Amino acid sequence: MEDYVIDMGKVTNSSGRRPSLYSINPTCAYFLGVNVNRASMSIGLQNIKNEFVSIELDFSFVLENTPESLQELCNIINSFIDDGSVDKRMIVGACINLSGRINSIEGFSYNYFFSENRPLTEIISAQLGLPVRLENDTRAMAYGEYKEGIVDGEQNVIFVNYSWGVAIGMITDGKLYYGKSGYSGEFGHSTLFNNEIMCQCGKLGCLETEISGWSLVNQFKNALKEGKQSKVKLTDSSEALQHHAIIAGAINLEDNLCIELVTIQSEKMGRYLSIILNIFNPELLVIGGDFSKLGDYALLPIQSALKKYSLGLVNRDVKLKKSSLGLRAGVIGACCVVKEQMLSTLISN
Known part of the structure; x- marks a missing residue:
């Protein structure tokens, strides 16, 4: 045990036999x-x-x-x-x-x-x-927030990774929930829309086809084709980074089109997260990933939709917060x- 524990000496302000103090050796592993x-x-x-x-x-x-x-x-x-x-x-x-x-x-x-x-x-x-x-x-990411982030004692937590794709991580009774083989949390591939849009998983109408970073890019491009204006110019350098430009357009440029699109998406996100709330009745719902950078542009529409579409008793139990750890x-x-x-x-x- 000597490699794992450091002898910190004796307690100095104790009467009688002074107890020894020990600490974990931070360099042991x-x-x-x-x-x-x-x-x-x-x-x-x-x-x-x-x-x-x-x-x-x-x-x-x-x-x-x-x-x-x-x-x-x-x-x-x-x-x-x-x-x-x-x-x-x-x-x-x-x-x-x-x-x-x-x-x-x-x-x-x-x-x-x-x-x-x-x-x-x-x-x-x-x-x-x-x-x-x-x-x-x-x-x-969910476990990081639980151990060292925004979670403050809650034992039943839903973490939403709202980025290029969408997924959730679940903490139940203070433990990570995996499911039978570890495939739990594929919220983004729930078939919810009759839009005939092909998802990246190969199925049609998944949640990600209308609520995700890659669908945001498609929505932005379609809006420009329809004649809407934006200060944001997408580059072809990396398709996986294009949604960052739209998010930054909402935050830094206050671009009307960017704000409109992320607000519509976030309201939809709240609507379908209400299903998760009704099923799991968590104490805390954490929004993380790239879209969490939007702050109130994302959180307020999500919160409004949660109140509208989830059961009142369930909604009353849950707190909505943004990830504190980010990257x-x-x-x-x-x-x-x-x-x-x-x-x-x-x-x-």
């Missing part, structure tokens, strides 16, 4: 968290006391479902470790967040880098020389997930 988005990624290294010793947020990385993209991801992580001040041997494990269907128990990702013959965790672990866990990005949520959640997994294994052994 480190945990790596990696959050991968479509056009960027973030990496952080925490010590056992939840303190970041190094972190890099939202730097450019294009996620593609190719061996080359996976190799680049591993190279970036290895460079981050090599450039840091922590001996790699002190890093107990890593957690990597990806979007889509993730089976954390078996280590498979079904949207990116899937192989029937070998879990993705084994492939990445061999590249990094570390134990690796996979986690769904939204679930990790840090996924990295913090990843660190917390792998930390608890490794400590649980250590204790059981």
Whole structure:
């Protein structure tokens, strides 16, 4: 135990036999968290006391479902470790967040880098020389907010990742909810609209076809074709970043078209989140992801629709808040997930 605990000396203001004080040694173990988005990624290294010793947020990385993209991801992580001040041997494990269907128990990702013959965790672990866990990005963000963010004692929480796509992460009785195989939270792929619009999942009329970053881009382009005006000019440099320009147009330019589109979307989001509220009756609903940057432009329409469409008793129980961690949520959640997994294994052994 001497590697994990520091003797802080004796209590000085105590009568009788003075008790000893001990503290966790913050340098005894480190945990790596990696959050991968479509056009960027973030990496952080925490010590056992939840303190970041190094972190890099939202730097450019294009996620593609190719061996080359996976190799680049591993190279970036290895460079981050090599450039840091922590001996790699002190890093107990890593957690990597990806979007889509993730089976954390078996280590498979079904949207990116899937192989029937070998879990993705084994492939990445061999590249990094570390134990690796996979986690769904939204679930990790939810856990980050629960452990170190906006959650203030609530034990039943719904976190909404409202970004390029839409998903939810659920905390029930203080624990992450996975479902049978870890595929829970695919709210964006609920078939709700008879609009004949093809979703990125291949189905027609999913929630994301009208409420998401990619649908916002389509709505913006269609509005321009109809003759509406905007100060915002979309570039073709990265399709996955175009919704950021529209969100920024609402926040920074007070662009009427951008505000109109995000307000309409957010009202719809509130309407369909009322279904989630009626089913789960949470204490707290957290709006995170790219659209959370909109503040009241998103929160007020969502709140109004929740009051209108959810049951009064259910709505009375829930608080609506914006993510407080922003880009840090996924990295913090990843660190917390792998930390608890490794400590649980250590204790059981």
